[in-house]
Amino acid sequence: MSEWWTYRAEDFLLFSPRVYWRMLETYNAALWPLHVVTLAAGLLIILLIAWRPRVFARWIALILATLWIFVGWSFLWNRYAAINWAAVYVAPAFAVEGGLLLILFLRDGLAFDRRGPVAWTGYLLLAFGIAGQPLLAPLQGRGWASSEVFGIAPDPTAIATLGVLLLARGGLVPWLLPIPVLWCLLSGITLRTMGEAQAWALYAAVALAAVAWIWTIIRQRGSLPAA
Amino acid sequence: MRTTRRTFLQASLATAAAAHLPGALHAQQGQPARRPIPSSREEMPIVGLGTWITFNVGNDPGLRDECAGVMAAFFEAGGRMIDSSPMYGSSQPVVGYGLRKLGRPPALFSAEKVWTSSATAGPAQIEQSRRFWGVPKFDLVQVHNLLAWKAHLQTLLQMKAAGTVRYVGITTSEGRRHDLVEQIMRNEPIDFVQFSYNVVDRDAEARLLPLAAERGIAVIVNRPFRQGELTNRLKNKPLPEWAAELGVSSWAQLMLKFILSHPAVTVAIPATTRVDHVRENLSAAAGPMPDLATRQRISAHVQAL
Numbered sequence: 001m002s003e004w005w006t007y008r009a010e011d012f013l014l015f016s017p018r019v020y021w022r023m024l025e026t027y028n029a030a031l032w033p034l035h036v037v038t039l040a041a042g043l044l045i046i047l048l049i050a051w052r053p054r055v056f057a058r059w060i061a062l063i064l065a066t067l068w069i070f071v072g073w074s075f076l077w078n079r080y081a082a083i084n085w086a087a088v089y090v091a092p093a094f095a096v097e098g099g100l101l102l103i104l105f106l107r108d109g110l111a112f113d114r115r116g117p118v119a120w121t122g123y124l125l126l127a128f129g130i131a132g133q134p135l136l137a138p139l140q141g142r143g144w145a146s147s148e149v150f151g152i153a154p155d156p157t158a159i160a161t162l163g164v165l166l167l168a169r170g171g172l173v174p175w176l177l178p179i180p181v182l183w184c185l186l187s188g189i190t191l192r193t194m195g196e197a198q199a200w201a202l203y204a205a206v207a208l209a210a211v212a213w214i215w216t217i218i219r220q221r222g223s224l225p226a227a
Numbered sequence: 228m229r230t231t232r233r234t235f236l237q238a239s240l241a242t243a244a245a246a247h248l249p250g251a252l253h254a255q256q257g258q259p260a261r262r263p264i265p266s267s268r269e270e271m272p273i274v275g276l277g278t279w280i281t282f283n284v285g286n287d288p289g290l291r292d293e294c295a296g297v298m299a300a301f302f303e304a305g306g307r308m309i310d311s312s313p314m315y316g317s318s319q320p321v322v323g324y325g326l327r328k329l330g331r332p333p334a335l336f337s338a339e340k341v342w343t344s345s346a347t348a349g350p351a352q353i354e355q356s357r358r359f360w361g362v363p364k365f366d367l368v369q370v371h372n373l374l375a376w377k378a379h380l381q382t383l384l385q386m387k388a389a390g391t392v393r394y395v396g397i398t399t400s401e402g403r404r405h406d407l408v409e410q411i412m413r414n415e416p417i418d419f420v421q422f423s424y425n426v427v428d429r430d431a432e433a434r435l436l437p438l439a440a441e442r443g444i445a446v447i448v449n450r451p452f453r454q455g456e457l458t459n460r461l462k463n464k465p466l467p468e469w470a471a472e473l474g475v476s477s478w479a480q481l482m483l484k485f486i487l488s489h490p491a492v493t494v495a496i497p498a499t500t501r502v503d504h505v506r507e508n509l510s511a512a513a514g515p516m517p518d519l520a521t522r523q524r525i526s527a528h529v530q531a532l
Contacts, residue, residue: 010454011401014316015283016500022287082285083316 009193015083017194021137024146024153027079031152038067038151042130042160046123049167053112057168058105060112064161065101067151068094075154090186094154097161097179100172109170114216121212122166125205129160136198155202158183162209166216177213181206252487252516258305259512262493264394265443266418271336273487274512275308276301276505277449277498283316293500295325300502302332304509310421310447310496311360312340312371313352319359326361337362338419338447338496340371340398346378353386367419369396373404373411380415394418400449402430412438421447424492425457426485426529436491445493448486452497457482457529464532469524474514478529479504483511485525488518 028035041063048056072094080087104110114122133156134147150156158180165176184202191199252260253270261270276298284290298309311318319339326335339356341349353368368386370379376397383395396419399408405422412420412435420439424431428450439446452458461478475481479497486495497508517525 014280014314015285016280019284019287019290022290023285026287079285083283085314085316 009189012086013190013193014085017196019083020194021142021146023079023083024148027075028145028147028149028152031074035149035152038149039130041067042126042150045160045164046126046130049112049126049164057110057112058108060164061101061104061110064164065098065105067098067157068101068161069098071151071154071157072098075152090183093179093183097176100176104170104172104176107172109172111169112167113169114167118212118216119167121208122163125163125166125208126160127163128201128205129156129158129163133159133201136201140196140198154183155187158187159202159205162205166209166212177209181209257513259509260487260516264418264445264493266394266445271445271494272305272307272509272512273492273494274306274483274509275310275336275338275447275494275496276306277496278309278311278318278322279315279449279498280454281498281500282311282318282321284321285317291321291324292328294321295328296502297499297505298322298325299329300505301509302329302334304506305334306505306509307334307336308338308447308494308496309335310338310449311356312342313356314340314342314371319356323359323361331361335362336366338367338369339365340369341379341383342371342374344375346375349375349379349382350386353382353392364390365392367394367396368392369398369419369421371398373397373399373407376407376411380411380417384416394445396420396445396447398422398447398449402428405430405435409434409438412442412444417444419445419447419493421449423450424448424486424489425451425453426482426526427457428453429526432489436489440491446491448492448495451483451486451495452479461529461532467528469521472515473517473521475511477507479507480511481525482529483508484517485522487512488516488522 045060045063048060072091076087076091076094081091130150134149137147138144148155150160161180162177162184165173165180184206188199188202188206191202252262252273259272259274261272263270282294284294301309309322311322313319326332337360339353339360341353343349343352353365357365368383370376370383380395380397383392386392387395396417397408397411398421399405400423402423408420408422411417420435422431422435424436425448436446438444458479464478466475466478466481470481473481473484475484483495483497486492499505499508
């Protein structure tokens with residue numbers, strides 16, 4: 001693309017806010033009452049991490065893997081791509097994230113034994129993704145019909161996943177971070193270009209996750225014995 | 228003598244007064260004025276319909292019907308040119324839906340684009356676009372944003388020679404790559420050129436509009452309201468009293484008349500989702516047009532607000 005520096009985010013926004021929110025309304029209507037199941041799955045993730053992390057850690061990975069693959073196929077591929085051709089190229093990234101989570105499930109490669117500020121940040125993001133994000137639509141006057149629900153829409157799924165990853169340990173965990181982070185940034189830019197204040201929720205989630213992750217790295221290096 | 232924007236406009240507005248010249252407006256009572264496409268003399272209503280963002284409504288049946296309503300009002304008011312692109316998401320199938328619903332209005336002038344970096348993928352993309360529209364062939368196909376322009380222009384010229392497209396052209400927007408646009412206008416046998424021109428973005432007056440008049444190339448003007456930015460900025464401000472002399476009742480009409488009164492402009496393509504706005508846009512193509520002094524006054528007034 002020549003003269004790329006002359007392009008603004010507005011030049012890449014192919015649809016109006018009205019069309020975007022109506023798409024979410026019709027998507028929600030088509031899938032209802034699957035929202036009850038995905039919200040229950042989110043609640044189950046919180047309960048398993050809090051109460052029985054050693055026994056059920058791998059099943060948390062399986063739940064998330066299923067939801068990432070479902071959201072990529074159902075929302076990005078089947079719905080969003082109709083108004084944004086770029087979604088066709090993003091949907092496979094959701095499948096990749098789901099695939100990585102499936103590997104975690106098969107290898108039983110997750111442990112949830114973090115404590116302190118990083119863990120609480122993880123719980124905060126997880127709780128926001130599951131319970132907070134669906135409230136943004138009615139709070140902004142759009143009504144419940146266009147609510148974004150964990151496991152149905154990509155934004156709450158990505159934010160909640162960032163929360164789970166902050167709570168987790170495991171060799172593959174760092175490889176799971178880029179896709180939810182990049183999605184949050186991409187969706188945040190899109191919403192900001194649409195003039196939607198809730199873009200800041202996505203930016204804040206990435207900022208919190210970044211600070212918590214850097215804090216974890218610093219703590220780990222600080223605890224290593226001197227050479 | 229050095230040709231300035233002012234001297235060019237004075238000269239061209241004066242010469243356009245003669246009815247047989249390309250820049251002259253041909254008007255009938257109650258109908259939008261027309262200008263001829265220079266390469267064929269085919270007459271074109273000077274307001275068309277753009278589809279960027281506004282027609283990208285996906286598979287939503289209610290919104291598709293709204294777009295069909297806009298198209299119906301457009302044709303009823305005497306419009307002809309609808310412009311779209313493979314870049315515009317679902318706009319092409321939505322245009323096709325509207326055309327089917329309206330029984331394929333014979334007045335339609337279909338303006339499409341080819342937009343792919345692959346030189347070999349152009350013909351397949353044009354065919355896919357044609358299927359979306361449901362037309363036997365396109366009236367005009369343009370190379371969108373000059374992407375892979377050499378290869379695509381060659382394809383389009385071959386299609387024109389074979390009779391599978393009537394006109395060929397190129398597009399740019401927001402003032403980008405005017406040097407290359409000028410080079411192509413000078414050296415290639417194109418029928419149309421499309422670029423941005425409005426009451427505040429007037430770069431095209433310096434070179435592209437005079438060159439189009441000189442070379443006999445029809446001009447399509449995109450982003451006449453800067454994608455709604457200008458109409459939003461002005462919506463709470465009163466129209467100047469002198470605007471009444473032009474028979475306008477809105478800022479959109481005043482800004483359209485500024486564009487349409489340039490003799491080198493063939494058609495402007497505002498996009499809208501509203502039936503009342505499409506009627507308002509078409510009605511700006513009728514009635515008195517501003518002279519050179521009034522054009523300067525419109526531009527200065529809007530820029531000062």
